[in-house]
Amino acid sequence: MAAIPYDGFEPFPGRPPTTTTPQHRRIQVAVTALLVLAPFLGLAAAVWLFWGHGVGLTDLLLTGFFYFLTGFGVTVGFHRLLTHRSFTAKPALRTALALAGSMSFQGAVISWVATHRRHHAFTDRPGDPHSPYRYGTGPVGQLRGLLHAHLGWLFGDDPTDVGHFAPDLLAEPVMCRVSRAFPALCVLSLALPALAGWALSGFSLVAGLTALIWAGLARVFLLQHVTWSVNSLCHLLGTRPFTTRRHDRATNLWPLALLSMGESWHNTHHSDPTCARHGVDRGQIDLTAGVIRLFERLGWATDVRWPDPRRLAEHRRPLPDSEPLASSGPLPSSGPRRFDAEPVSADSGTARRDRVS
Template identity: 40%
Template sequence: MTEDTAQPTPRRKTISSPYIHRLQRRHFLLFDVLPIIGTAAAFAFLLVRPFGVLELALLFLMWLVTGLGVTVGYHRLFTHRTFKAAPWVAELLAVLGSMAGQGGVLSWVALHRRHHEYSDREGDPHSPNLSGGGLAGAIRGLAHAHFLWMRRHEYPNIVHYAPDLIKDRRLVRVARLYYYWVALGLLVPAVLGGVLSMSWTGAVSGLLWGGFVRIFVLEHIVWAINSFLHMFGTRPYESRENSHNGGIFALVTLGESWHNNHHAFPESPSFGLDWYRLDPGYWLIRLFAACGLASELKVPSQARMSAKRIA
């Protein structure tokens, strides 16, 4: 075959190597297993300092801002490009999402785009529906999708899945500092706890409740969408995978539990789609738009939603 007729080598969609698997195991231990230990330590520390208003406020505040960083920043802005944001808003959302400890923004986006490409089929990194039939298969699938898949998996090629993001120098700079942002997410509640209580016990309690417990809670909320909402819930819209809505969890998931809606219309910044379906992530995007900080919100038309409605 001559050079003129040679076909270019297709770009690899995934990368698998011992080095990457070591990084995955390290991340799994640091940011998936360690928060479990930190949560246990938080309850043990109640013997030293009771849970009070300060701990509740730090847990809630840190959960809210990092959770919005994930749903509005990582998911709706960077993965699906459902709206455009002012550069400083995009950077802030990327930092807050990084503080959640769920992976750097580029890796998170690449994984989620691959999930949508292969959702509930071979190639989906965290489907609960590919582990066999019956009760045993369902339990294996839920355990895999909820938690265990992160120990070791094929790494999606960022050059293939996120070529738009690697052209953004600001975003790449944020991604390179991922571990520092996670550390900042632990430092902030520790400092606030210490300063507001003027005690070392307040600093430790802030670290535990606003740091480790917050990461633990937010992680399991997000993972439950990957696992349980691909097996249980309602399906008002046609979609090729097994996604479901769990409206009862709309507030605690910041709107992410309208999962069938999202898979049916992944380009939409609104996951609830209707005004009466609670979607705090979309409320923030609308606030940004009202302040001139967001634009080009791609909400689907009523005609398009009606065409896909099945229930």
């Protein structure tokens, strides 16, 4: 996929017609709707239960446990390990993280990684699967783009070529098996909290049902929308303390830091994608980096790419880090560097580091 010239203002140009068959397209939309709407219905049920009866401590504890279990599967496993290779994990840990991330209802591991690598290769320009600037920088275009980046892109007919963006994972038998097991892992993601609630309550069916609603469906809903907010809000609101590629508008958005487990330090991440820590400044909470540090101390993770002070200094913008993001117009590189999007190389397993010219 080649980069298309883009001025930073206008809607992205049209793309060639897809080769997806109508039948395959209907199946795709139906499955996506199920993955999105089922957690929403669970949230509605949870709100109804809370309004009438409150929520028990067991349900809250199970919700928190499964939220962070599956959330770290996405942030530590899908994102920092498999997409960007921020560290090397022992095979058992690598597989466990892929399984946990697959239980988040965010897609099969190989397609998730391929889509995210594509996002980095073409951030906020034609080719980016979920840029909020897809429809331009005017008020109507921005609102439409925000909805597209948050949720609408999931229903679009713009498939990512996994053979191009994730050839390393396609060549890994274990990851292929985990990808194929995605539907079963979604069922397991709901069954485990239900069984835990049932068992911990003395085998009460009602307790199992409330655990299913809170620690299953409502938990999935919250994690999905926090992740999607990084795609949408973290390219529109926040600060940009570090330089990124031309047109890349990734921001740091502190209100999402805890729930996103450090992923909302998105500008820092886009400035140095392979770094294992995204919250690099004082007071920036990054729970994912803390988990990686724990794995490193246990000997389960090696070759961790921690922040390089020299690189941080080179990429830090001369403007104060409290400067708000300008929501329109092209974004030239700040400082002496110029960045252009490049495709993924088959041997790197991630988007190439920006070329300096």
